[in-house]
Amino acid sequence: MLIVKKFGGTSVANKERIFNVARRCIEDYQAGHDVVVVLSAMGKYTDELIDMAKDINELPPKREMDMLFTIGEQMSVALMAMAMNKLGVPAISLNAFQVAMHSTSVYGNARLKRIDSERIRHELEARKIVIVTGFQGINKYDDYTTLGRGGSDTTAVALAAALHADKCEIYTDVDGVYTADPRKVPNARKLDAVTYDEMLELATLGAGVLHNRSVELAKKYGVRMVVRSSLNTSEGTVVRGGSKMEKMLVSGVAGDADTARVAIVGLKDEPGVAFKVFNALAKHNINIDMILQSVGRKGTKDISFTTNEESAEEAVKVINENFSDFESIDVDKKVAKVSIVGAGMQSNAGVAAKMFEALYDSNINIRMISTSEIRVTVLIDEDKMERAMGAVHDKFALGE
């Protein structure tokens, strides 16, 4: 079997953890598998590099910032190779140039375009564990790029796709994907498997242990992902294709308290108003989540939308700067989103109704509703979020 294993910064933060990771990889190697390891920079090292740069130049050129960033992963992979060597196993570290990992040109937020697999295959054939720098690529100018948030997950999936790996294991500090956040819903249960689409919805809803881009890539190339803990040997959760799994309607409940509702009241009711509002917000890179448009009094329109709390004030500023033809605008940060996700609900009516019933039984008022084919999200008062999650979790018997 060819296995790609990805470990994040906390997993390689110190000597003890580096050896811990080394031993886990060596287990697979000694079982006869080919092992490719993807690593992030150690602990908070990337933050240290940012501080170092900002001390020299508050607005460092992004090209040079990426040149600086990439040393973090190179440090991790070299030290890991030394640790494996110390444990008597041949290992070799490779950076983005050596692999090579071709990316788009955008510094700080590049996307991988193509990975040469020749060098890695050559080293695997020599029975070495191959350790690759995550998060980085090289662009057409032969410059380093970095892949943005969650970049090392993306590196791992892209490598798994290029090498036709049998699986891509993403190691985190949780045991896998749960039916709900165990800190909020005590009887939450770990799932054995979720579909790519479910995982994507969960990631978007703030319950994500994986970054969206890596899951999208895995879906595109059919890479079998496994989310598992670096702290224990439990099996984790498989993320894979297919529409119905375990015959479950709903696979998980997610809550997100970092939500604010912005309401614009009394907009003129004429064509293009909504377009103009959301176009202005998009130009300022404000991510909008749920949208509700309703008819107001006196033939006007009311538009409400949700965004994260940090963006809410800026959204209000953008609206006030670009529009004057409305009655009032207000922000409510004391709201939260609760969502159910499940590939099974595509072909099952009544799932949304069942969720609403659970909330009604618990006397929780629903303020907005948004749905996709495999997701139902409601906006409720923030202080009722955990209670709502528990009620919905019980209603669908997810803990059983």
Place this chain on the structure above:
Amino acid sequence: MLIVKKFGGTSVANKERIFNVARRCIEDYQAGHDVVVVLSAMGKYTDELIDMAKDINELPPKREMDMLFTIGEQMSVALMAMAMNKLGVPAISLNAFQVAMHSTSVYGNARLKRIDSERIRHELEARKIVIVTGFQGINKYDDYTTLGRGGSDTTAVALAAALHADKCEIYTDVDGVYTADPRKVPNARKLDAVTYDEMLELATLGAGVLHNRSVELAKKYGVRMVVRSSLNTSEGTVVRGGSKMEKMLVSGVAGDADTARVAIVGLKDEPGVAFKVFNALAKHNINIDMILQSVGRKGTKDISFTTNEESAEEAVKVINENFSDFESIDVDKKVAKVSIVGAGMQSNAGVAAKMFEALYDSNINIRMISTSEIRVTVLIDEDKMERAMGAVHDKFALGE
């Protein structure tokens, strides 16, 4: 003019010094010159990396050690580019892959074979200051190598040769090359120019501000080197070709107290004895300096040689393990070498005699003598080294 400027680790050890170097480079840039800067790792960062590695593996694979080392220079060049950008000047950092700097395969002690100048020329044409990582290369396997001691000087000279630079400035913490160490000979005088050969002899004698390999390379390609201080703007010393300079017989006096004499007494007088002794020492990488062979009592041979103090005990160990057929072996660490160097002495008889006279006048006993075409070295008691240097310096009127 195209100028290559090399700054060592202490010159970029902190923010203030990085900006100091940036400003010096910008002066040349703004005067209309093309500027290529070669940097070492910041301050003691390479030592920190060694500690980090040894903590994981006392004997780390050299290939991985080089992978780790190279991040040091990459950090320096990225931060320098940010500093120049902050000062409003376009700059770009390049590592060994980006240049590319092709080297031999030996990890930890590679030699540069070929430098592609295309990328650097392209960036210079775009009127950028180009900042290159010193000390590193890439070998035929596409792996990082490092160039060993003095490696960044070698990088600078090799770049100057490849780019046909007008000069290669090596910045150090001294003003240039002196007729003797100013801490030992108070009236020592800074030289305006020395030949490559003189510089090579001086470097070998422990008076070197430049590493031998860089001077050899400069000689081979006729690169005009300038040794100057990063702390002031004094002109420094030019290192260039030609045999006679300033019509001086002797250009400098060097002393080296880190010397030990090993004497093997009563070896069998048969062919090949000396070969066997020095072959055994060479196999253990013990560098031998002066050698004296004399006829001992009863038809035996005595062989004395000098090495640095650290190697002396190991040399004794090697001799005792490989030979038994001699009377005694002893080590004397209380000795020092004093040398005169000068391209002029090639064609002038009597230079050595003049040096011996100076020592005789000062009542200093000579224990061994060794000469090359442009150098005379004597071994004397260590406690008389500074007095000997002063006497010789005065005899040749080097301070005038």
